[in-house]
Amino acid sequence: MEEETRVICITCPKGCALDVTREGATVLEIRGGGCKRGQEYVKAELADPRRMVATTVRIRGGLHPLLPVYTAAPFPKGRIADLLAELRTLELRVPVKMGEVVLKNALGTGIDILASRTMTRLKEKNGEM
Helix, strand or coil, rough: EEEEEEEEECCCCCEEEEEEEEEECEEEEEEEECHHHHHHHHHHHCCCECCEEEEEEEEEEEECCEEEEECCCEEEHHHHHHHHHHHHCCEEECCEEECCEEEECEEECCCCEECCCCCECCCCCCCCC
16 A cells, blocks of 8 residues: 655755655655755665764763763664663763764664763862872
């Protein structure tokens, strides 16, 4: 049975609407959009939706109690809640450099979690640790 779906492309700020006719997992026709990237996005979105994930993890000894982190590549959308649960259990120690891998191969996906900023050791008022 054919099904009509409207997908908003997020590959650029234009946010083109594409109308998709599909039968089950098979895409029959894609209408609309402003470029080829939209058509590629729709096919990928319907087959295996992925998103970049940005969040924070706990860190000890730093200027702030949380360190911003992000996925090195788009992460499977259906597993984001599991990823966030895993990251809630993680606690890092300073120093951490921006771009450093803080969790390798998250949930066996092959996607690393990277630090979004450098976090150095917190210095006490008298200059000692």
